[in-house]
Amino acid sequence: MAQKPDVIFVLGGPGSGKGTQCLRIAKDFNFVHLSAGDLLREERNTPGSQFGDLIETHIRNGTIVPVEITCSLLENAMNKHSAQRAASGDSSFGAGRFLIDGFPRNLDNYEGWQKQMADKTNVRFVLYFDCPQEVCVERCLKRGQAGSGRSDDNEESLRKRMNTLLNETLPILDLCEKTGYPIKKIKAINSADEVFTDVKQLFQSYY
Ligand code: UP5
Ligand code: MG
Numbered sequence: 001m002a003q004k005p006d007v008i009f010v011l012g013g014p015g016s017g018k019g020t021q022c023l024r025i026a027k028d029f030n031f032v033h034l035s036a037g038d039l040l041r042e043e044r045n046t047p048g049s050q051f052g053d054l055i056e057t058h059i060r061n062g063t064i065v066p067v068e069i070t071c072s073l074l075e076n077a078m079n080k081h082s083a084q085r086a087a088s089g090d091s092s093f094g095a096g097r098f099l100i101d102g103f104p105r106n107l108d109n110y111e112g113w114q115k116q117m118a119d120k121t122n123v124r125f126v127l128y129f130d131c132p133q134e135v136c137v138e139r140c141l142k143r144g145q146a147g148s149g150r151s152d153d154n155e156e157s158l159r160k161r162m163n164t165l166l167n168e169t170l171p172i173l174d175l176c177e178k179t180g181y182p183i184k185k186i187k188a189i190n191s192a193d194e195v196f197t198d199v200k201q202l203f204q205s206y207y
Contacts, residue, residue, distance in 0.1 A: 003095035007121045007122065010101045016136055054069075078096075127199070131187075
């Protein structure tokens with residue numbers, strides 16, 4: 001049977017530092033970083049995409065795009081990276097390592113992944129960045145003021161994003177744990193360097 005790539009799901013509130021920490025993990029531990037949000041924004045910006053308007057509506061409202069769209073974008077990106085690695089003859093790190101940033105965010109995401117991807121991958125754990133709501137909001141507003149260009153870095157969208165986290169994302173953590181995807185919580189309130197010290201310690205115990 002073909003080897004399966006390792007997957008780590010990375011979750012946490014908007015602005016908890018998922019993207020910031022994933023960049024560092026990718027570099028130090030040889031992971032490919034795939035942000036579900038970035039893939040959705042890329043799809044939204046693709047001229048002629050049939051999903052552009054739908055994706056933008058969900059992003060502005062902080063609601064979750066149907067899993068068929070997100071999971072296919074993730075699978076395509078994983079396949080692309082795996083093919084590139086195979087073509088370059090790189091067989092280090094087994095079948096590869098992927099950080100899936102910002103997914104799964106609700107029950108629909110979780111079930112869609114189980115159906116489409118669970119048998120093809122080896123999910124090791126869920127890395128959860130634990131950050132107080134007011135810190136998350138402040139970071140995103142600051143990023144918006146600095147010109148992020150993100151249509152959801154505003155107070156109204158942030159209120160909705162936080163609601164979705166509380167009502168839809170947090171409830172699936174138990175389900176992940178029961179499936180055998182342990183939840184590894186890391187405090188994310190301190191500086192990015194300090195958070196990464198704890199992240200590194202966790203990853204060193206696995207890789
Ligand atoms: N920053 C980071 N770490 C810091 C620290 N320790 N101290 C001080 N500042 C820190 O960081 C955010 C900002 O904070 C940056 O300016 C950074 O410098 C600073 P970042 O690393 O970008 O945080 P992150 O958690 O990645 O924040 P992001 O805004 O990307 O989180 P979201 O989860 O809200 O956004 P995402 O792109 O994942 O999703 C957006 C939307 O897409 C969702 O709301 C949803 O509508 C849709 N979506 C789906 O529908 N399905 C999916 O599967 C995924 C997304
Ligand atoms: Mg992000």
